[in-house]
Every structure is written in C-alpha cells, then in structure tokens.
Amino acid sequence: MSTLFKRYQFAGASLPISSHVYASDLPSLLRRWSEPGCRLALWQRQPAPDLVRRLDALAFEALPTGRFVSTPEEAGRKLNACLLASPLSDAKLITALSHDMAHLVTLFASATSANEVEVRIEAVRDDACRKFHADVTLGRLVSTYVGPGTVWVPAENAADALSLQDDYAGPQEQMPRFSVGIMGGSETAEKALVHRSPRIAGTGAFRLFFCVDRPIRPRATLH
Numbered sequence: 001m002s003t004l005f006k007r008y009q010f011a012g013a014s015l016p017i018s019s020h021v022y023a024s025d026l027p028s029l030l031r032r033w034s035e036p037g038c039r040l041a042l043w044q045r046q047p048a049p050d051l052v053r054r055l056d057a058l059a060f061e062a063l064p065t066g067r068f069v070s071t072p073e074e075a076g077r078k079l080n081a082c083l084l085a086s087p088l089s090d091a092k093l094i095t096a097l098s099h100d101m102a103h104l105v106t107l108f109a110s111a112t113s114a115n116e117v118e119v120r121i122e123a124v125r126d127d128a129c130r131k132f133h134a135d136v137t138l139g140r141l142v143s144t145y146v147g148p149g150t151v152w153v154p155a156e157n158a159a160d161a162l163s164l165q166d167d168y169a170g171p172q173e174q175m176p177r178f179s180v181g182i183m184g185g186s187e188t189a190e191k192a193l194v195h196r197s198p199r200i201a202g203t204g205a206f207r208l209f210f211c212v213d214r215p216i217r218p219r220a221t222l223h
Helices: 028-033 049-056 071-086 090-114 155-167
Strands: 006-007 015-017 022-023 040-043 046-047 066-070 117-124 141-144 181-186 207-213
Touching: 006 015, 015 141, 022 028, 028 040, 028 090, 028 181, 046 049, 049 141, 066 071, 071 090, 090 117, 090 141, 090 181, 090 207
Parallel strands: 022 040
Antiparallel strands: 006 046, 015 022, 040 181, 066 117, 117 207, 141 181, 141 207
16 A cells, blocks of 8 residues: 555445445455446545645646646656646655546456556536536546545446436435545446536635546447
8 A cells, every 4th residue: 555545434444325335444245246236346546645735735726737648657757757748846745646646447357357547637617527427438536636536426326417417316325535446337227326517616725637548549440
C-alpha cells in the first residue's frame, strides 16, 4: 500500500455496502470486481495530511489535465510527463500524484486483465456527466483527488434513476474523496453501476478526477 494513504478503521474487512457493492481499506479488494454481480469494488483509503494540504492549496487553474492510451507498463512514464507539462508547479505533489496514479493503473490492469488502458486526468468545475448513466465499457476505475466524488445508486433503484433522472428522489451514495472504485459498465448488464457526477455547477467547487478504462475500439459494421 502506498505510504501516501492510511487504512480506515475497519481493518481490511471486505464489507458489503449492498448486495452489489463491496468496500475495504485494502487495495486487494478491487479484485472482487470480477465476481458475478459485483457492480462496484471500492477501496476506501485515507490520505496523508501533507498530500491533502498540498491538493487543497491548488487553484483550479493549476490542476493538471491529460488523456492518453498506453500499456500498463508505460503508463507511469506517460503520467509523469503529463504532470510535468501541466500548470502544476509543486514538485513533491507531481511526484506523489504520478506514483499514485501509476499504481492505480496497475491495480486496474490486474483486476480487469487489461493489456492496454486509456487514462484520463480531468479538471472539472461544472456538473460534467450530470445524468444518471452506466458507462459503455466492461469496467472503469475512478478516483477523485480534489472535490466531491462520484454519485451512484443501489442496483434496485437503477431503473428509476435512469428513467426519472432529475426527478429521481430515491437513495444515492457517494464515493468518498480519494477512494478508488472499479465499477461495472453496460457491456455486462448485471454488473453495470448507474452513477453520475456530483452537482457542483455554481457552487465554486471544482474537482480533480482520475479515470482508467479500456480503450474504446470502433466496432465492425456489417453491410
């Protein structure tokens, strides 16, 4: 486990939040994503205070952004280059984020058997993906370094959230800041997690969002 993060108090237990979601303070929990019916595997981690302080000191304009496709082995080098080329000027923070993001890529590749990944670093100050949806993918890793995390709904409420959207008033859960989730996508219907971005437009809040996915390839069209 990275020295940037500490364990939560529940001592590594794999705790079911619901019948389709599991959480733990150990990164090995992410491998449970492959179990039938698991829609979200959530690694809950607690950051070192110095990392929080450095991130909280950032203005929106200093946040890094980037997107690339890579093998898991090359992702660390590309992440470091991306962060060095960004407006981010805190050298210690660049090193910390580069190492941590590369570690998350490795965890995603291990959990999903991916030999190629698409990595996204996004600075967000609006509602981004504001509608409830399931990602068009097999599985996706997400984590939020600055600002509120991704919002999701229990499996039994997914259909209502998708149909009602802004009128949906059922239960909603939110990934804690810094937590790491691998969520199922619509390519496997029984594993798809319905979720959306948190509503932050007009609040002055902003987010530094990190995502790892399998690259989307054009599908063959039969004529």
